[in-house]
Amino acid sequence: MDPSKLPPFQINGATKSIPSVEMHTAGEPTRIIWMGFPELKGTLLEQRAQAKSHFDHFRRLLMLEPRGHFDMYGAILRPHTELVDAGHADIGVLFTHNEGFSTMCGHATIALGRFLVDVVDTAIFPRRHQLRHDTISGTTRLTLHVPCGLVEVSVPTLPTGSSDPSRPVSFVSVPSFATAISLRIPLAPQYRWPEVKGRDSVTADFAYGGAYYCMVSAEELGFPRGLAEIDVQKMDHATKLLKEAVVGNAELEYLTRDIITGEEGFLYGIMITDGRLGHVHSSDDSAGVHAQRDASSEETGLCFFANQQIDRSPTGGCVAARVALAHAKGALAVGEKRMYNSLVSRAYKGLSGFIGSVAGEADTNSKGQQSVRVNVEGCGYYTGYHSFVVEKDDGLGVDGFSMRDLAL
Numbered sequence: 001m002d003p004s005k006l007p008p009f010q011i012n013g014a015t016k017s018i019p020s021v022e023m024h025t026a027g028e029p030t031r032i033i034w035m036g037f038p039e040l041k042g043t044l045l046e047q048r049a050q051a052k053s054h055f056d057h058f059r060r061l062l063m064l065e066p067r068g069h070f071d072m073y074g075a076i077l078r079p080h081t082e083l084v085d086a087g088h089a090d091i092g093v094l095f096t097h098n099e100g101f102s103t104m105c106g107h108a109t110i111a112l113g114r115f116l117v118d119v120v121d122t123a124i125f126p127r128r129h130q131l132r133h134d135t136i137s138g139t140t141r142l143t144l145h146v147p148c149g150l151v152e153v154s155v156p157t158l159p160t161g162s163s164d165p166s167r168p169v170s171f172v173s174v175p176s177f178a179t180a181i182s183l184r185i186p187l188a189p190q191y192r193w194p195e196v197k198g199r200d201s202v203t204a205d206f207a208y209g210g211a212y213y214c215m216v217s218a219e220e221l222g223f224p225r226g227l228a229e230i231d232v233q234k235m236d237h238a239t240k241l242l243k244e245a246v247v248g249n250a251e252l253e254y255l256t257r258d259i260i261t262g263e264e265g266f267l268y269g270i271m272i273t274d275g276r277l278g279h280v281h282s283s284d285d286s287a288g289v290h291a292q293r294d295a296s297s298e299e300t301g302l303c304f305f306a307n308q309q310i311d312r313s314p315t316g317g318c319v320a321a322r323v324a325l326a327h328a329k330g331a332l333a334v335g336e337k338r339m340y341n342s343l344v345s346r347a348y349k350g351l352s353g354f355i356g357s358v359a360g361e362a363d364t365n366s367k368g369q370q371s372v373r374v375n376v377e378g379c380g381y382y383t384g385y386h387s388f389v390v391e392k393d394d395g396l397g398v399d400g401f402s403m404r405d406l407a408l
């Protein structure tokens with residue numbers, strides 16, 4: 001079935017039909033959109049700015065209820081960007097979530113890698129036939145233009161030309177770097193959550209992997225049992241306040257001004273870490289065990305990003321940030337692999353976390369920070385395809401809502 005066709009029932013006055021392919025990477029969804037989004041022009045960052053300023057209702061339509069949910073994630077393909085047209089990338093993409101348009105997304109890059117190898121329609125992917133296939137390693141390489149730069153993706157491919165779901169996709173990140181190690185974040189009284197028990201500061205690390213992240217241990221947040229015992233609401237509250245404390249502190253502006261877009265207050269996510277937890281698996285695990293054998297250490301994390309969305313995956317962009325951070329601390333040598341689990345990848349046998357390693361040193365960036373490129377690998381799977389419609393008489397119109405925002 002062609003998902004761009006309307007379904008076999010009558011929709012009176014349906015004004016839109018937007019096809020999507022749905023995938024998940026370690027449980028985190030990617031809704032891939034290639035048509036039906038309003039026309040966007042110019043460079044990729046200009047397209048992102050237009051999407052934000054003029055077409056945010058389309059994002060809400062595709063991400064929020066009733067067609068999506070609070071924790072939905074999307075990728076909007078952009079066949080023409082300045083770097084695609086100059087031959088430096090195969091295709092562009094905008095990433096989107098419950099709050100806006102992000103600059104980097106690892107889990108969606110992994111899912112997209114497979115989709116872009118499998119898609120045969122050149123109207124969707126005009127440069128599909130130019131992808132580089134290596135028969136010896138059985139992989140296809142492609143370059144994605146994402147808002148934070150160029151990301152090299154390597155997709156395991158079967159002799160038939162389709163992507164191979166039994167092997168992980170990998171990507172090499174944009175230059176990634178630690179921005180602050182063991183930094184004391186002052187907590188004014190309005191930013192203190194109950195578990196911090198009146199303390200006036202917490203200590204956290206900060207790093208960039210295509211977007212800025214804060215890494216803080218569960219214990220430091222006031223949860224002594226770490227991520228072995230999760231209270232999502234309390235951790236949500238704690239990370240929300242911590243983010244506000246960072247973004248609201250003018251002295252910490254250097255941690256949140258985006259290096260590419262110049263946006264201020266852009267702390268994309270807070271990663272709660274727990275180095276004591278590994279992967280729960282049994283001897284018949286497939287992907288999980290293969291990946292784990294390769295890694296010499298592992299960590300579990302719970303990431304709140306955008307508008308307190310919870311990442312089901314280990315957060316690929318944050319893996320790049322965490323690897324850069326570990327390398328800067330002298331805790332991860334070049335090429336040494338570390339397994340990063342999410343709560344989902346840790347809990348479900350057969351699912352693999354993401355493996356991160358330093359692929360090589362990158363040039364010092366414009367802020368003088370020593371950067372590395374990080375190799376991140378993980379597995380993405382198809383869950384279906386869909387065609388969204390909006391009826392002319394639907395009072396919600398081209399929009400979506402978040403129950404959580406209405407109720408707060």
Ligand SMILES: O=C(O)[C@H]1NCC[C@@H]1O
Nearest residue numbers: 104105106107315316317
């Ligand atoms: O894998 C990642 O990088 C992401 N997943 C959702 C939040 C981040 O964009």
